[in-house]
Amino acid sequence: xxxxxxxxxHMRYKNTEKIxxxxxxxxxxxxxxxxxxxxxxxxxxxxxxxxxxxELFDGNRKHDHxxxxxxxxxxxxxKDEVRAAIRKMKAGKATGPDGVAVEMIEAxxxxxxxxxxxxxxxxxxxGEIPADISRSVFIALPKKP
Numbered sequence: 001x002x003x004x005x006x007x008x009x010h011m012r013y014k015n016t017e018k019i020x021x022x023x024x025x026x027x028x029x030x031x032x033x034x035x036x037x038x039x040x041x042x043x044x045x046x047x048x049x050x051x052x053x054x055e056l057f058d059g060n061r062k063h064d065h066x067x068x069x070x071x072x073x074x075x076x077x078x079k080d081e082v083r084a085a086i087r088k089m090k091a092g093k094a095t096g097p098d099g100v101a102v103e104m105i106e107a108x109x110x111x112x113x114x115x116x117x118x119x120x121x122x123x124x125x126x127g128e129i130p131a132d133i134s135r136s137v138f139i140a141l142p143k144k145p
Contacts, residue, residue: 053140077124080119097137 003085024133031045032038089102123129 049140053138057138074124077117077120079113079117082113082120086113086116097135098133 031048033044033048039048081088084104085101089105091102091106092100095101105116107114
């Protein structure tokens with residue numbers, strides 16, 4: 001019996017691969033840590049994702065990100081512009097934190113267009129975005145293998 005696999009080249013290759021190869025990172029089972037090491041344990045992968053999301057979204061931001069510069073030179077927003085924007089919105093999408101779906105806005109017809117136009121012009125005139133519509137929620141969904 002040949003232990004080195006001299007008569008069977010494919011066996012020699014498999015044995016060499018077992019001894020020499022490193023674990024590689026596939027798209028489904030591991031992640032790189034900050035220091036570049038590969039993480040393969042589920043609990044550590046989840047911890048790294050939480051750390052990454054925290055760094056990405058809770059970093060140093062300016063506190064005045066809701067304040068726009070006032071646009072004195074521009075004309076007010078017209079109802080036709082709001083209607084066109086509503087028509088371009090895709091139906092069947094998930095709602096944001098406010099719980100308002102595109103279908104709800106469309107169902108309001110002209111009343112909704114008037115209220116949205118008024119709200120957008122108020123934001124444009126004052127430069128302040130209401131806190132309840134400027135909040136967003138980020139949910140990280142894992143990729144399916």
